[in-house]
Amino acid sequence: DGGITQSPKYLFRKEGQNVTLSCEQNLNHDAMYWYRQDPGQGLRLIYYSQIVNDFQKGDIAEGYSVSREKKESFPLTVTSAQKNPTAFYLCASSIGTGARAQETQYFGPGTRLLVL
């Protein structure tokens, strides 16, 4: 069963705590992305990776970090520097030809992060 999985579905963060959101894909896609979705706003790109061991900042990277040690995995860490982390986080992947804006992105089911 191919697709993108994200875990956990819900995540609670205490003030000053770092938390990590998991994203795994078995579509054999090279490119992976992290987006943040807030009510009344379009999706905003946090980070993206075109290939293993390489990643680039998106439009709102401050307070977030990522790693891409394996093709299948692209975890996102929300650090304590992110002062307003409450949001719905979506991971996506695409084939990865280099023209990322031209490719269809396939999204995971999302993780909702809440601050205690």
Add this chain to the structure above:
Amino acid sequence: KNQVEQSPQSLIILEGKNCTLQCNYTVSPFSNLRWYKQDTGRGPVSLTIMTFSENTKSNGRYTATLDADTKQSSLHITASQLSDSASYICVVSGTGTASKLTFGTGTRLQVTL
């Protein structure tokens, strides 16, 4: 600044009725336009994609149109079903210096009995 605006913000229709959602964009140079369906608490799923040369694309009861001259697109849903209740997001990609995805804020559709 590249922008994608969708209207209406929300819409309620009776099951079996048709509806049309609008998307206006300023992205230039233009590459393609996609419509995604997002169920509550889930990730978006691609419905259609249209390039500059295409002016209509269908996927079952969903028909998207594109007018690249006026920079407008619409998504028409025929004979709506309860399962059509979702947010519909318009996403526009550019080329060259505009080579990125710009997401609209979505139209929230509720289909009722």
